[in-house]
Amino acid sequence: MDAARFLRPSARGRVPAAATIFLFTLTALRCGHSQVPLPRVPAPEAGDASVARGEYLVRNVAVCGGCHSADAKNPDGALAGGKEFRNWRIGVARASNLTSDADTGIGGWTDAELVRAIRNGVRRDGRLLAPVMPYEWFHELSDADAFAIARYLKTLPPVRAEVRQSPNVIFRIGKVLFLRPKPELAVASTPAGANAAYGAYLTQHAALCAECHTPRTGLLQKPDRSRLLAGVPKPPADFPARPSNLTPDSETGIGRWSEADFLRAIRTGKDPEGNAIHPFMPWPELKRMTDDDLRAIYAYLRTLPPTHTAGIDE
Ligand code: HEC
Ligand code: HEC
Numbered sequence: 001m002d003a004a005r006f007l008r009p010s011a012r013g014r015v016p017a018a019a020t021i022f023l024f025t026l027t028a029l030r031c032g033h034s035q036v037p038l039p040r041v042p043a044p045e046a047g048d049a050s051v052a053r054g055e056y057l058v059r060n061v062a063v064c065g066g067c068h069s070a071d072a073k074n075p076d077g078a079l080a081g082g083k084e085f086r087n088w089r090i091g092v093a094r095a096s097n098l099t100s101d102a103d104t105g106i107g108g109w110t111d112a113e114l115v116r117a118i119r120n121g122v123r124r125d126g127r128l129l130a131p132v133m134p135y136e137w138f139h140e141l142s143d144a145d146a147f148a149i150a151r152y153l154k155t156l157p158p159v160r161a162e163v164r165q166s167p168n169v170i171f172r173i174g175k176v177l178f179l180r181p182k183p184e185l186a187v188a189s190t191p192a193g194a195n196a197a198y199g200a201y202l203t204q205h206a207a208l209c210a211e212c213h214t215p216r217t218g219l220l221q222k223p224d225r226s227r228l229l230a231g232v233p234k235p236p237a238d239f240p241a242r243p244s245n246l247t248p249d250s251e252t253g254i255g256r257w258s259e260a261d262f263l264r265a266i267r268t269g270k271d272p273e274g275n276a277i278h279p280f281m282p283w284p285e286l287k288r289m290t291d292d293d294l295r296a297i298y299a300y301l302r303t304l305p306p307t308h309t310a311g312i313d314e
Helices: 014-029 050-061 111-120 143-154 169-177 196-206 211-214 260-269 289-301
Strands: 084-087 089-094
Touching: 050 143, 111 143, 143 169, 196 211, 196 289, 260 289
Parallel strands: none
Antiparallel strands: 084 089
């Protein structure tokens, strides 16, 4: 678009000054640090297994290492960050160092600050995190699970690795004008079990299946919840494969898959026809989920409305 076309010749000279003042004001306002209060730390339970629970969630369910591992080829590696995500809405976001290093990692953070970052999308100082960090879905991670994750991160051996962010002007302006952290919320635990209710929780708020498998829409690229898990025919450029339709549609989804087919696909990385599933789909980590958790996810996927999606495989 040629902006100059819209300006009368005499106004051109004034534009840079006006733009500078505008941006200056925005930058000043930008200290509008978020008002999201810190969550309350739940009382520890008897026989607290929360670090182990946190490790299970981080490594096998949410697979935080898919983004935060310093070694892109090894999501199980040290979570020292650095992986770059670029798009025109945000500039360059780099996955943070989640190890306990006091200077460059989260060593100095409280558990409550970590939980707030993960669920509400704000840094320790209250500034908004780039929405590459999937707080859109982690927002409803239960208090118990979110604190378990925080406690596990605090046990990670420190790795010194400075990670810098390079937000562009669009993201900076967006943060002032319309991008907001997710509101404060206390989330009770969904009782674990091989049922659809627990599967809904895992699929959307812990395992990020919904983050990858739901198409996005509009300028802000918000998930299109009317097509939840219906597959993404036009994924972002950095996706090496198109996320499949996980609804029970029998033509374009997984309507014909039995529970055994589903578990086998996640455990072996092969669909029922024997086609390999690209490891960008984090099955090599997800396969370590318990049978009950995978059954819960399958049970939930069966409850979705079958949605036809043109333009993905099959
Ligand atoms: C899709 C990629 C992705 C996934 C998956 C992901 N993150 Fe992030 N995360 C990011 C990016 C990118 C940032 C940096 C955003 C910024 O600074 O604006 C970030 C920032 C953070 C921060 C803020 C740290 C700081 O120093 O400001 C925390 C805490 C965090 N992530 C924890 C987690 C945890 C725990 C998980 C798994 C439960 C996870 N993330 C999964 C991409 C991801
Ligand atoms: C990082 C993004 C990402 C996440 C997270 C993710 N997937 Fe996927 N998934 C994909 C992509 C991309 C494909 C397509 C792979 C291919 O075509 O080889 C896929 C394929 C699949 C398939 C194969 C479907 C078919 O028709 O062959 C299943 C089943 C599946 N995912 C289930 C899940 C479940 C369940 C979760 C959560 C526990 C999940 N995925 C999380 C990206 C993801």
